[in-house]
Amino acid sequence: MRDFNQQRIRDVLAGSGPATQAELARRTGLSTATISNIVRRMAAASLVTTTPTTSSGRKATLVSLDEDGSFAAGIDFGRRHIRIILATPGHTILAERFQDVPPGLDATEVIDEADRLLQRTLDETGRRREDLLGCGVGVPGPVDRRTGEIVYGAILPEWVGINILDRLRTTLRTPVHLDNDANLGALAEVTWGPHVHAHDLAFVKVGSGIGMGLILRGELYYGNVGLTGELGHTTVAEQGQICRCGSRGCLETVASTSYMLDLLARTRRADRPLTTADLVEAATAGDPAARRVVADAGQALGRALASTANILNPELIIIGGPLATLGHILLDPVRQGMHRHAIPAVSATTDLVMASLGDRAEALGACTLAFQQAAVPA
């Protein structure tokens, strides 16, 4: 029993990074006295390190896993980029690499790129692929967990209908765990981010698509076959534009970054296509058209989130993706939309904040996924 409890503590630390003894008690269901005994024994055996800290103003003991040489990789595939992070279960980042991906490559070519990038990252740190605990992989589309395929309607049309999981395993030659990028963003917020205490939260990634990862009762929620969090396809305009999913007036048709850039482009002459960075820069600088584009998209997003909050009553909704740096310029209209459409008691009990991990969230969450899966008995 003692060994079993020690393993549970190890799994929590490996999955979520350093934690106080009180947090460990809450997350394992063990008493604080039991935790304290086991942690003392683990520290004596150089399995963990304890550090004095404070939590809510009180003295507390922070417990971190001692590094034992184990590490995992997190890979985040975007429409136009690959990011790789190598990290340890003790939450040390060993290396990080980012690379643009030219348009037009098919899934196999992009995975080959990732394989070369992973090898360079490993070489840089003097580590071997066969020592990897595994590799978490995030993709910007819904993953059918029965098959490991990205389903129709994903933001990566070239990837649809291919068994990405098999392809990744064959190419990367390490255990691979595939998930939707918004799910990994949610996972990162409760492990690498500041929301380790949150039980029920939604992480919304606003980009060319609008996806949402759900942590319910402290764990990622996958529903029936993994097709959760498709917030971007909430109907907000009965007779709106036809959406790539085949429905009409979906949130994505009025609040994706692609739509926002379209609207902004019509207000100016430009010698090159506008980028999300241009939109962020213009809105931050106070450009009235850019501000209005963000405000209207934010209100529509808030309205869709109101329906989500009415149904799930999460304690926290986190807005992530490339617009997160806009801070209150985006958050204020989202809050207005949510306040306008949620029932008052739900609105009053749901915090709304900006993501804190920037564009590394998905790759960090992918590392966590690899740690967690490595801890699951085979």
Add this chain to the structure above:
Amino acid sequence: MRDFNQQRIRDVLAGSGPATQAELARRTGLSTATISNIVRRMAAASLVTTTPTTSSGRKATLVSLDEDGSFAAGIDFGRRHIRIILATPGHTILAERFQDVPPGLDATEVIDEADRLLQRTLDETGRRREDLLGCGVGVPGPVDRRTGEIVYGAILPEWVGINILDRLRTTLRTPVHLDNDANLGALAEVTWGPHVHAHDLAFVKVGSGIGMGLILRGELYYGNVGLTGELGHTTVAEQGQICRCGSRGCLETVASTSYMLDLLARTRRADRPLTTADLVEAATAGDPAARRVVADAGQALGRALASTANILNPELIIIGGPLATLGHILLDPVRQGMHRHAIPAVSATTDLVMASLGDRAEALGACTLAFQQAAVPA
């Protein structure tokens, strides 16, 4: 360890009623060999009875708790009725009573009515109140689990802002567990109903209000403070009618039974106000106006459910409430609305069915709540 596992089996049977050995294995995480050993021992000690049965065409062993004299009460409060069921953990219904409640009574008067009805039900079966395991209570409104109050916006305005839970405990003089009626409908479907295998489902109660109970990963989901499943306040018409919740164009303003009756009443001269039973009768008889009222409300409901399914990807959505007897007359337009607005892969993996327990669902679920809470260590 053996006693601990025996208790887990007992708790599952008490919470959910008779189950096959295979189901017990799935729900406790114990091996089928362990289950089989423990069940044999429990049967020898007259704690359970085993009966041969078939499951998916194969021979199986059904395990039921032997009655030990313990029983609980389930009370369902509607806007205009009280229903009480007395039942045993072995799923024997001992007694059932229904009573209309005149309009205009305040919460205290209605609870006093329930107390008298409970006493008559106990007397009828020759049982004593002090032998009750407890009493589950369903109310048609969202319950704030921090306080035991029904929150603003509930369908029972006279009950808002009163500590109903305290009032019930004082009056009924037995352990009381309060929940929203749609939550109890969902619980009943996976315990008394046919959906005992379902992990992730939504139970929708369509009445004067539209509420939804969620079973996620096999358990009722309560979110942050219990205000989940407020499907009736999904915005479906940006510039629609003002709703009692303070928002605008909520699903309830176009798909509640009250709204349907209003629409129908305008098509005919009547010497008394129309009732839901009149609507059901007219639609069943093929009355074109009644059919159209149901079709339009059903499509709107389907659209709101599409957004829910896009986010939660449940395996099953169950439509309950007083219109459930309409069967396909209601189910077909709901399915059309859902198909039109959900992403295709979600639509294809979500079953949509009518509730099977009729207007007893909430009181049966309330009994289950009392069994489950009695099994929780104090």
